[in-house]
Amino acid sequence: MAEQRVKKVAIIGGGCAAVAAAFELTRPERNGEFEVTIYQLGWRLGGKGASGRDAETGRIEEHGLHLWMGFYENAFRLMRDCYRELDRPEGSPIRTWRDAFKPDNFVGVTERRGADQWDNWAAYFPPAAGAPGDPLTGRNPFSVKGYLARCALLLRTLISSVQDSYPGSVEPGARDELAFALQTLVASAAGSARGDQKEFAAKTLKYGQLAASALVLEALGAVRWAVESTAPAAGETLVALLEKLSAVARRQLETLVAKNDELRRVWEIADVVLAIMRGIIRDRLLFTSQGFEAIDEYDWREWLRRHGASEASLDSGFIRGSYDLLFAYEDGDIGKPRLAAGQALRGAMRMFFTYRGALFWKMQAGMGDIVFAPIYEVLRRRGVTFEFFHKLENLALSPDGSHVAGLDMSVQAKTRGGKPYEPLVDVKGLPCWPSRPLHDQVINGAALKKAGWNPEAHWEDHSVARKTLQVGEDFDFVVLGVGLGAVADVCGELIAAEPAWQTMVQEVKSVATQAFQVWLNKPVEELGWDLPPINISGYVEPFDTWADMQQLIRLEDWKTDPKAIAYFCSVLSDADIESSDDKTDAAKRTSRHVRDSAIRFLDRDVAHFWPKAVNADGFRWELLETGNKSRSAKSGKARFETQFWTANINPTDRYVLSLPGSLKHRISPLDDRFDNLTIAGDWTDCGHQAGCVEAAVMSGLLAATALSDYPRLSDIIGYDHP
Amino acid sequence: MKEPQRLRRPVPRRTRPNRSILGALSQSDGLPPIADPVDGPEAGGMHPLGPGFGDAAEADFAADPLSDSAREYIDRNVRSASDLIDGQIRQGEETAKSLGRSAFSSLNGAASDLPALLTGLVRAYSDIGTAWVDIVGALAQKAETAVPGTVNGSRNAADMPMIGLSVVAGQPVEASLELFRPAQRLTVQPLVATPPGNAADIREVSFEPDGSGAGGRIRIVVPGGQAVGMYHGLLLADPEGTPAGAVTLKILTLPEDERGRS
Numbered sequence A: 001m002a003e004q005r006v007k008k009v010a011i012i013g014g015g016c017a018a019v020a021a022a023f024e025l026t027r028p029e030r031n032g033e034f035e036v037t038i039y040q041l042g043w044r045l046g047g048k049g050a051s052g053r054d055a056e057t058g059r060i061e062e063h064g065l066h067l068w069m070g071f072y073e074n075a076f077r078l079m080r081d082c083y084r085e086l087d088r089p090e091g092s093p094i095r096t097w098r099d100a101f102k103p104d105n106f107v108g109v110t111e112r113r114g115a116d117q118w119d120n121w122a123a124y125f126p127p128a129a130g131a132p133g134d135p136l137t138g139r140n141p142f143s144v145k146g147y148l149a150r151c152a153l154l155l156r157t158l159i160s161s162v163q164d165s166y167p168g169s170v171e172p173g174a175r176d177e178l179a180f181a182l183q184t185l186v187a188s189a190a191g192s193a194r195g196d197q198k199e200f201a202a203k204t205l206k207y208g209q210l211a212a213s214a215l216v217l218e219a220l221g222a223v224r225w226a227v228e229s230t231a232p233a234a235g236e237t238l239v240a241l242l243e244k245l246s247a248v249a250r251r252q253l254e255t256l257v258a259k260n261d262e263l264r265r266v267w268e269i270a271d272v273v274l275a276i277m278r279g280i281i282r283d284r285l286l287f288t289s290q291g292f293e294a295i296d297e298y299d300w301r302e303w304l305r306r307h308g309a310s311e312a313s314l315d316s317g318f319i320r321g322s323y324d325l326l327f328a329y330e331d332g333d334i335g336k337p338r339l340a341a342g343q344a345l346r347g348a349m350r351m352f353f354t355y356r357g358a359l360f361w362k363m364q365a366g367m368g369d370i371v372f373a374p375i376y377e378v379l380r381r382r383g384v385t386f387e388f389f390h391k392l393e394n395l396a397l398s399p400d401g402s403h404v405a406g407l408d409m410s411v412q413a414k415t416r417g418g419k420p421y422e423p424l425v426d427v428k429g430l431p432c433w434p435s436r437p438l439h440d441q442v443i444n445g446a447a448l449k450k451a452g453w454n455p456e457a458h459w460e461d462h463s464v465a466r467k468t469l470q471v472g473e474d475f476d477f478v479v480l481g482v483g484l485g486a487v488a489d490v491c492g493e494l495i496a497a498e499p500a501w502q503t504m505v506q507e508v509k510s511v512a513t514q515a516f517q518v519w520l521n522k523p524v525e526e527l528g529w530d531l532p533p534i535n536i537s538g539y540v541e542p543f544d545t546w547a548d549m550q551q552l553i554r555l556e557d558w559k560t561d562p563k564a565i566a567y568f569c570s571v572l573s574d575a576d577i578e579s580s581d582d583k584t585d586a587a588k589r590t591s592r593h594v595r596d597s598a599i600r601f602l603d604r605d606v607a608h609f610w611p612k613a614v615n616a617d618g619f620r621w622e623l624l625e626t627g628n629k630s631r632s633a634k635s636g637k638a639r640f641e642t643q644f645w646t647a648n649i650n651p652t653d654r655y656v657l658s659l660p661g662s663l664k665h666r667i668s669p670l671d672d673r674f675d676n677l678t679i680a681g682d683w684t685d686c687g688h689q690a691g692c693v694e695a696a697v698m699s700g701l702l703a704a705t706a707l708s709d710y711p712r713l714s715d716i717i718g719y720d721h722p
Numbered sequence B: 001m002k003e004p005q006r007l008r009r010p011v012p013r014r015t016r017p018n019r020s021i022l023g024a025l026s027q028s029d030g031l032p033p034i035a036d037p038v039d040g041p042e043a044g045g046m047h048p049l050g051p052g053f054g055d056a057a058e059a060d061f062a063a064d065p066l067s068d069s070a071r072e073y074i075d076r077n078v079r080s081a082s083d084l085i086d087g088q089i090r091q092g093e094e095t096a097k098s099l100g101r102s103a104f105s106s107l108n109g110a111a112s113d114l115p116a117l118l119t120g121l122v123r124a125y126s127d128i129g130t131a132w133v134d135i136v137g138a139l140a141q142k143a144e145t146a147v148p149g150t151v152n153g154s155r156n157a158a159d160m161p162m163i164g165l166s167v168v169a170g171q172p173v174e175a176s177l178e179l180f181r182p183a184q185r186l187t188v189q190p191l192v193a194t195p196p197g198n199a200a201d202i203r204e205v206s207f208e209p210d211g212s213g214a215g216g217r218i219r220i221v222v223p224g225g226q227a228v229g230m231y232h233g234l235l236l237a238d239p240e241g242t243p244a245g246a247v248t249l250k251i252l253t254l255p256e257d258e259r260g261r262s
């Protein structure tokens, strides 16, 4: 047999999905079967997960706040493999994946209490054994039945927690894995995350007359149905019993909880869990071959409401947080929260019932430094070619429409002497991406720098050359790894040729986001924050999410270290995106709009978190750490100019939504309508249909499978999740 | 000079997640263990899933304030519910395994990729096993329809027969079966491509009633070289001849050797 020739793969884009595909295709076990080139616009990898270092302070500037969840099995496995292969020498910063990611057990939610009143609540989730990316043990962890059983247990724990009000009922020493985990959740729901359970019991003692026994009796009946539902002779059903249970429970609780936050939180969780259980059974999610997809036509709240959740529970911090976490606002309009119920349920089940280590994991430097620099270094060692400053403009189809025949590229800059662009900078010994191109490496760099050239901006059309890559010569296969927003731009021919692509670009939508970061010269505790370091969601718009990033201080490179770092982010309404013929000017105006919202937020809303950061005139601007530039000269509001903010409005950078009714229009990386093309991105039909790192990585693995039948689908954890 | 041959992607085994319960069967336990010395288990906790699938119900609730008898009652019931479904899943796995074994012995020589073969067979099993899902689905439905006023309460699920589906094909297919209403005996119409075009109908379709007369199995044989695409076939209730359901069959891609690859 003739020797197999090397297969050339052109990967367009360098976000999570694209690099995951590259990582799989070039694993050493493949013996060089694929020769991979990554074409990336601008100067850095990362896409929506890109970050950069400021040249003067080494401060980290993120595209947006990124947290990793404890169920990101595929993404963590990628990072663990990557760090192992990277094998940084002893003593280097961020040497292993354990240095790169740290577990975070607190989840914050902000709750609305009346018109202008908000409560913070730090829910504590106990560490769970193992770490994400460990091999899975035991049988299928993702069955609907398993989830149902866990919901029942959670419910039972919630109910028994109400019984805690009887003195001496729960001994904190008597810990037992799942029950303990859930009980802690309940205790934490009751606001005693940092207090002890005894105190909680004492507090709720006076509600001992909750007629808990009645609840428990009803619960017993509910559980009994679990048997009856699968034994056809049964008379009553779980749905009926669950309904009874919640009716009884609601009557008894609603009067009591009105004045008691602790019980109210317990009740809100119980109410949502009951609705989920009823919904799973009524909508036959237990057995349908579509899994949770069967309810993707519904909005999450709408589905829970259909199954009896109360309005109060639907407006609770946890439910609002689930929308915030996924930027789930159509057109960026806060008045239009929309999230496909099936994906929301899948996400919630995986998040709460299958996390390992911690519910959240926090990166210990910028996402660029933690994820994309190590992957870049490993891929480079494996022989992957990187073509920075290459912007795909058009994917050209063959005349018969069967495959991609050419890739039309604009070259945004050329390097001096034609040398490869060396994209990383060293910050305190850690290889990092800079927040601007390294002008001294590119031809005409000084002039470009002066002109404020930003090759990542969609409207930046500076081009020094065009080239067309030809199938059979420059590439055999294409992995299209651009963000969803760029697809319409570069895939005109595919869209015209294939109705499924046309529907996809119409129905799968995205949203712009905004973010800002501040560096403070006082720790947040001194500003009046009295909960643990936190990521908190569900707060007042426009910046509904705050994350405390104090862990980054030691990695930045200030003359005088700041005492606190805070990230805020949220959707950016399409209505707030300026438009005009002069796109660059419009983008500038949108950026100013974000800046002004951030200033307003600090002036008016941040007092809720940091009461001592404001005085009668508003935010105390002198709290902002500026570094030692001319920046420090600024005072008052103008001092905010020295901080960092971003309006993520480039089409490719728009966050991908999981709108009800839209998920069925996604296209899978496995789809082989075009026989030398596959797609990778969090917008594809990749098993987990949400805008997150895990979905992006899964899609990258699927793209590799599409080209090589490896990894096997069964090894992509969660791909076959119900 | 000869042009270099253009490469095409390999045939996908399938293009969709397998979200049915059976999807669970194909989920692997993970890639080979990672030997990373710094990866000790996270201290101080349990896997939130509990010690293993189905164990949740058996977990020991020492901290539970419920009375012993109440606890026992709940545990017993949750456990027997779990056991029931677990048993069914196990049965499915057994079938998949035995299918794997028999296919393996008849394919002597082609043993180089046994795991892949087994995965394929599990997949084949799950295609055939759509019927099994329907059976369990019908049971669940039966329980549900007993409640007055719940959704779709009009259907009398007790009459839902158990219909199996088996597909014989030389190329990757995805098949599903939907019954609109109960019917004990069926006639299967040839499967027609949608949109109707040049693709030939799939005519080798039959219904084999089982011994009890309360159900049976639909058998579809896909001829070699059948065009890629979506096919539908109507199920008619016998003897009335009125529509009772539909079979959907997606033919994914022709096997490699028929695509003229090098």
Ligand SMILES: Cc1cc2nc3c(=O)[nH]c(=O)nc-3n(C[C@H](O)[C@H](O)[C@H](O)COP(=O)(O)OP(=O)(O)OC[C@H]3O[C@@H](n4cnc5c(N)ncnc54)[C@H](O)[C@@H]3O)c2cc1C
Binding pocket: A012, A013, A014, A015, A016, A017, A018, A039, A040, A041, A045, A046, A047, A048, A049, A063, A064, A065, A066, A067, A068, A069, A390, A391, A392, A393, A481, A482, A483, A484, A486, A490, A513, A514, A515, A569, A648, A652, A653, A654, A655, A680, A681, A682, A683, A690, A691, A692, A693, A694, A696
């Ligand atoms: C503000 C914000 C916060 C987020 N927070 C979280 C979080 O906390 N946790 C989480 O899991 N997920 C979070 N996400 C989602 C996460 O960032 C994405 O799901 C993930 O990064 C998507 O990766 P991707 O590879 O699919 O796409 P992208 O990251 O968008 O990658 C696309 C790549 O293609 C390149 N490209 C585009 N057009 C072209 C072209 N014409 N030519 C060449 N290259 C091109 C881009 O530059 C980029 O490199 C957040 C997203 C945003 C916007």
